[in-house]
Amino acid sequence: MERCRLVxxxxxGQGVITxxxxxxxxxxxxxxxxxxxxxxxxxxxxxxxxxxxxIISESNINFPKVIQxxxxxxxxxxxxxxxxxxxxxxxxxxTDTRFVKTEKKVDAQQKELPMYVNVMEKIxxxxxxxxxxxxxxxxxxxxxxxxxxxxxxxxxxxxxFLEMNRKALELxxxxxxxxxx
Amino acid sequence: xxxENIKFIQGNEACVEGALYAGLDFFAGYPITPSTEIAELLxxxxxxxxxxxxxxxxEIASMSAIIGASLTGSKVMTATSGPGFSLMQEAxxxxxxxxxPCVIVNVQRGGPSTGIPTHVSQGDVNQTRWGTHGDHAIxxxxxxxxxxxxxxxxxxxxxxxxxxxxxxxxxxEVVGHMRERLRVPETxxxxxxxxxxxxxxxxxxxxxxxxxxxxxxxxxxxxxVHRYNVTGLFHDMWxxxxxxxxxxxxxxxxxVDKIQNNVNQIARFKxxxxxxxxxxxxxxxxSARSARHVVEYLRPRGERIGLLELQTLWPFPHxxxxxxxxxxxxxxxxxxxxxxxxxEVKRAVKNPERVFLANRIDGVFIAPRDIRDILRxxxxxxx
Amino acid sequence: MAIKDYIRExxxxxxxCPGCGHGTVLxxxxxxxxxxxxxxxxxxxVSGIGCSSRISGYVDFHTLHTxxxxxxxxxxxxxxxxxxxxxxxxxxxGDALAIGGNHFIxxxxxxxxxxxxxxxxxxxxxxxxxxxxxSGHGTLATTAPYTNIDYAFDTVELATAAGASFVARxxxxxxxxxxxxxxxxxxxxxxxxxxxxxxxxxxFGRKNRLGSAADMMEDYKNxxxxxGSKAKKENPDLIERGVFVQKEIPxxxxxxxxxxxxxxxxx
Numbered sequence: 001m002e003r004c005r006l007v008x009x010x011x012x013g014q015g016v017i018t019x020x021x022x023x024x025x026x027x028x029x030x031x032x033x034x035x036x037x038x039x040x041x042x043x044x045x046x047x048x049x050x051x052x053x054x055i056i057s058e059s060n061i062n063f064p065k066v067i068q069x070x071x072x073x074x075x076x077x078x079x080x081x082x083x084x085x086x087x088x089x090x091x092x093x094x095t096d097t098r099f100v101k102t103e104k105k106v107d108a109q110q111k112e113l114p115m116y117v118n119v120m121e122k123i124x125x126x127x128x129x130x131x132x133x134x135x136x137x138x139x140x141x142x143x144x145x146x147x148x149x150x151x152x153x154x155x156x157x158x159x160x161f162l163e164m165n166r167k168a169l170e171l172x173x174x175x176x177x178x179x180x181x
Numbered sequence: 182x183x184x185e186n187i188k189f190i191q192g193n194e195a196c197v198e199g200a201l202y203a204g205l206d207f208f209a210g211y212p213i214t215p216s217t218e219i220a221e222l223l224x225x226x227x228x229x230x231x232x233x234x235x236x237x238x239x240e241i242a243s244m245s246a247i248i249g250a251s252l253t254g255s256k257v258m259t260a261t262s263g264p265g266f267s268l269m270q271e272a273x274x275x276x277x278x279x280x281x282p283c284v285i286v287n288v289q290r291g292g293p294s295t296g297i298p299t300h301v302s303q304g305d306v307n308q309t310r311w312g313t314h315g316d317h318a319i320x321x322x323x324x325x326x327x328x329x330x331x332x333x334x335x336x337x338x339x340x341x342x343x344x345x346x347x348x349x350x351x352x353x354e355v356v357g358h359m360r361e362r363l364r365v366p367e368t369x370x371x372x373x374x375x376x377x378x379x380x381x382x383x384x385x386x387x388x389x390x391x392x393x394x395x396x397x398x399x400x401x402x403x404x405x406v407h408r409y410n411v412t413g414l415f416h417d418m419w420x421x422x423x424x425x426x427x428x429x430x431x432x433x434x435x436x437v438d439k440i441q442n443n444v445n446q447i448a449r450f451k452x453x454x455x456x457x458x459x460x461x462x463x464x465x466x467x468s469a470r471s472a473r474h475v476v477e478y479l480r481p482r483g484e485r486i487g488l489l490e491l492q493t494l495w496p497f498p499h500x501x502x503x504x505x506x507x508x509x510x511x512x513x514x515x516x517x518x519x520x521x522x523x524x525e526v527k528r529a530v531k532n533p534e535r536v537f538l539a540n541r542i543d544g545v546f547i548a549p550r551d552i553r554d555i556l557r558x559x560x561x562x563x564x
Numbered sequence: 565m566a567i568k569d570y571i572r573e574x575x576x577x578x579x580x581c582p583g584c585g586h587g588t589v590l591x592x593x594x595x596x597x598x599x600x601x602x603x604x605x606x607x608x609x610v611s612g613i614g615c616s617s618r619i620s621g622y623v624d625f626h627t628l629h630t631x632x633x634x635x636x637x638x639x640x641x642x643x644x645x646x647x648x649x650x651x652x653x654x655x656x657x658g659d660a661l662a663i664g665g666n667h668f669i670x671x672x673x674x675x676x677x678x679x680x681x682x683x684x685x686x687x688x689x690x691x692x693x694x695x696x697x698x699s700g701h702g703t704l705a706t707t708a709p710y711t712n713i714d715y716a717f718d719t720v721e722l723a724t725a726a727g728a729s730f731v732a733r734x735x736x737x738x739x740x741x742x743x744x745x746x747x748x749x750x751x752x753x754x755x756x757x758x759x760x761x762x763x764x765x766x767x768f769g770r771k772n773r774l775g776s777a778a779d780m781m782e783d784y785k786n787x788x789x790x791x792g793s794k795a796k797k798e799n800p801d802l803i804e805r806g807v808f809v810q811k812e813i814p815x816x817x818x819x820x821x822x823x824x825x826x827x828x829x830x831x
Contacts, residue, residue: 021189024189024360028189034362035360035361035362036359036360036361037359037360038355038358038359038360061361062474062477062549063474063548064359064361064467065546065548067550207645228826231824231828233645233820235641235644235820238666238670239666241634242634242640242666242667242670245637245640245641245667246644248641249637249639249640249642249645250641250642252628253642253645253646253649254646255645257641271631271634272631272634275630275631403626403628403642403646403649404605404608404626404646404648404649405605406605408604408624408625408626408627409626410621410627411629413630413631414629422629
């Protein structure tokens, strides 16, 4: 894909913005692509509906905001209700079964993944929920290699936590194959 | 593979990288959205290189502190946004009057007053020009992407040292907060202007405010061998207060002329597809990104449209704008205010009635669609 | 060095009114600096705006005549950038405690090594006699024609509460004590505040019928007393003179040096 526009949405504290930064940083630093990432500021970043826009492209990116995402992630019902209509026709919509009940029909490929439940069952730490989500995103979009994500994480988190994050990333990737939706 | 000098960071961080590259030694500031990341990052980075960071009690004090520090020979900076910039106007005038180099970053948000802190605006363009009282000249630079944020920050320090003047970096919330690629230039890749210090030796009279033939004023660091006076009052060549009309007239002319006589040297701009453009978009800061998007969208569709992106807003490069627009049928200024640069463009070109405005003033970042809608109206095609 | 070597002789006679106390403060300060044998190059005097602030024009130090109320903020920048310099910051009472009140308490809180001299004449003299934050209830001024209903700060209490590590008070009558206190203040490592009661016969004195400059100085003699004196117990209205606070607490610039050390080690 020459250019991919993504919107990550959820609530403050789910690590939505961190995930957006990690993905775009991986694309820029380790895949030699261009990326811009921006986010909603203010109280939303500390709880409430939050949103981060990402554009990843092989060419120069001018307008940095996303109006119609190719890929939309909704990790809360509120985020889903707010944003599900903005998806580009034929795009990819990923939701988490624990938090989102999909209702509206949108012209998109819908993936309802039990990411949170699996993270809690197999890893037991909600903090890596966002990394699990990233695993699903990169497997479904082929935007960046998992190793690029891991390299970003190596620079961001203490080495003791790397293994847990790798597991979460792989878990997300596996879920996209085992769960048919 | 990752190259060491590639970073994926916010515009505010790119500004910090540029300032450190330029040799920043001292930062004083006060927290305010959307500029706070600059203070946060410098509180960590400056002491790592032996520099100083201080969080002052307000923006008045921040601006005052950097002027004091600059006098001792430090390269200094502060960062703020609209409301804080209002508070800095007093000491900004002092730095202009006393010709003390300093860099002020204003990451613009919507105003007036507390306005709309987390949303974008470009409403401080005229405040930058005329915010402090009295006749004066000012330098203000801006940028639309992180590479240019880095370079204009370095340039701000260079201009500040060269002309002994405060320089305002007028960024905005979108550029300040978004993340994108920055390649940090190698040492020596960008030229750095260091402070011009006096060669007058100890015991010989040093005239702190007697310009050399080239108009430049060599400085002597406070704490050094030359003791002199610095005052915000009109002053003579020794720096002592004077109300002699000749002195007053001469100083004011000097303060204005040293900038206005160098408009073209200070002017930074970029041009895209101007050669045959019938329609020229004129923009700056983050809105230039949307303008460029429009140009690159419409060019392949046969429209003769181009973009003049201004990086120096003050002193406004009237002659350059006039020359670039000489063959265009009409100009559209794209900005997020009620026409602050529009007015300057109208003053610059021969056909001011052919200059239009494409703006947004609602805190929402102007999108390519907004610009195209306005272009259609201008072209009489309706929306 | 002789006292004369510390002044810029060509600017004399000074601009202060006949009888003004500010010249006495300048005199005490110069004696102190001379006694301490300080080099002119190591002293930076930063002042704001007002009668008192003109003091910086007369001394042959590095002198920075700044904005109304902002002297301490400018001085903070100079000091933090070059901690080896000695900073002396003379201010008027309006300059220091009205428009500059916020900078005053925060400089005190930081305990940055500046010597703040509050030249308290209880009036805005440069603008012609308006009431200041130290004029006090019941006084008269050009902006208090029906008497002033504002209460005054107590500079010593304010500085103490704000955390200044050296706080003292004297008057233009008690020049020996004043010079001694200024010496202690300059030598003190940390933020020091010296309040000097200094007469303004032209405005405060005339408006409030306090007589001549000499009468006003006589009042300083009669209405003040050393800290903790017997006289104070008998007459609580007396204003105490002397050193109120002198404590050794870490100074800001030295603390920042530790920050630099930590940052350079990457901790």
